[in-house]
Amino acid sequence: MKPKAGNIEIKNLTIRYGNKIALDDISISIPSTGIFAIIGPANSGKTTLLKSINRTIELEPGVSVKGQIFIDGQNTKRIRDVYGLRRKIGMVFPLPVGLPLSIYDNVAYAPRIAGKHSKRDLDEIVERSLRQAALWDEVKDRLKSLGTMLSGGQQQRLTIARALSHEPEILCLDEFSIAVDPVTTMRIEDVLIELKKKMTIILVTNLVQQARRLGDLTCFLNIGKLVQVDETEKIFSDDPGNQLTYDYVHGVFG
């Protein structure tokens, strides 16, 4: 069987904002199977790591990036079609940002800017993405109303639908459950378990229990440094092999 696309190889990645080091010589290998959970206290560089994968980090002022990231063996720095790269990667951020467009147009945004205009294709994409994000049943009768008028939890699922609209190989979620109620969180978690068959999922989370529930592998970052990457079971076991990991996971600090 052909290996699934979407494995990521991060090599010696160092990122600075001015003089402040956000990520310090990180090397991680993220396989294309399963959910890769990233945990760590605030300011540990989790979001920066996600942004460097789709190269939106370059849009921030005063950033310097050293090291390489390979996606399916291809050095992302050398990729000339950066927009194509970003379409390969779905991004979901902590606070949902519904674009000031209708629900339909929100989801159809990425396909449209990629040049898809056929009404039939778009209808299909919108329905598929909204179904995948567990939002279809709630909004199917009002696709023309504004995406920004949805509730917080619905908007977060809308951003997930939007991230799925361009059929990414990699889906990155950055603390998606902050603005979402527990029931919706559970529904989205079910969705992720379903989606991991099709794409690589990177899940940044503040809730260590969420990482424990979902992660196949878990990675622990602290103040820009990689502390440990291992099987989730090992990380959460009584002997993860690293005192810092043990302390964080068991709530001693952070």
Next chain:
Amino acid sequence: MDGNEHTKNLFAATDLIHKKLRAQRTVKWIFGSMSVVILIPLVALTSYLIIRAWPSLTWDFITDVPKQGMRSGGIWPALIGTLYTVTFSLLVAVPVGVMAGIYLNEYARESWFTRIVNLAVVNLAGVPSIVHALFGLGAFVVFAGLGKSILSASLTLAIMTLPVIIVSTKEALFAVPVTFRMACWNLGASRWQTIRTIVLPNSIGGILTGIILQVCRAAGETAPIMFTGAVFFKFVKRGDLFPYKPTEQCMALSYHLHTISTQVPGVPESMLYATAVVLLGFVLAFNAIAIVLRTRIRNRKKW
């Protein structure tokens, strides 16, 4: 009984609350009266102008040409002249100003170059119109060889209105949340796609406001056109919509008002006021178009 007493005390207004409410009422009253105060001069001015202008204010006054050395007849050539100079200046200033504003807010990174450009724009906005007039005289009339013409006058007005159009465009774009842009970039949109699909549709109202203000300024200023293209009198047929070529000089409302009130003896007073009323009406008409446009866009406001 005791518990009841307790709740009563809990919700009773204290001195602090009374003070707070008093302050609240005072502030509201002062601010409210200020917004009424600004209406007074406006109403007083326009009603005074209209009353004094009334005897001359007829349809004929607008569509007729000046007669008997400006002492009777109408102001058609000046009205059309102003329409020409304002329209031409907008045709130049709006695209240049809006595009520069977009560049400065959306593309340019913080550097010594953008800082100098921004500083220049702000300073240019503060330059008196007579200085613009002299610049226009030197640059367009003499150096570029356009002579005294509608072109020179319009270009001078464009230079004068550009800075404010740039600044207001920048401000309007700045008001669109960065998170929208981020969301688009993460979906693989280029900067231009983001600007076209999300940023511009949501800032067009603010951009239009800046343009409206500059229409009023371009129509009202006398100095910039005095040396560059306005003329004392030009023969034009009554009601002719295309009396001028761009390379010719033209009459203009603001300059016409200036000449008949200072240079020509024996002009009936009501004619002076009527000219001012027409100038005011012209500006209002231009404003009305832009305000209608803006409200129609605002109604579609999306967040």
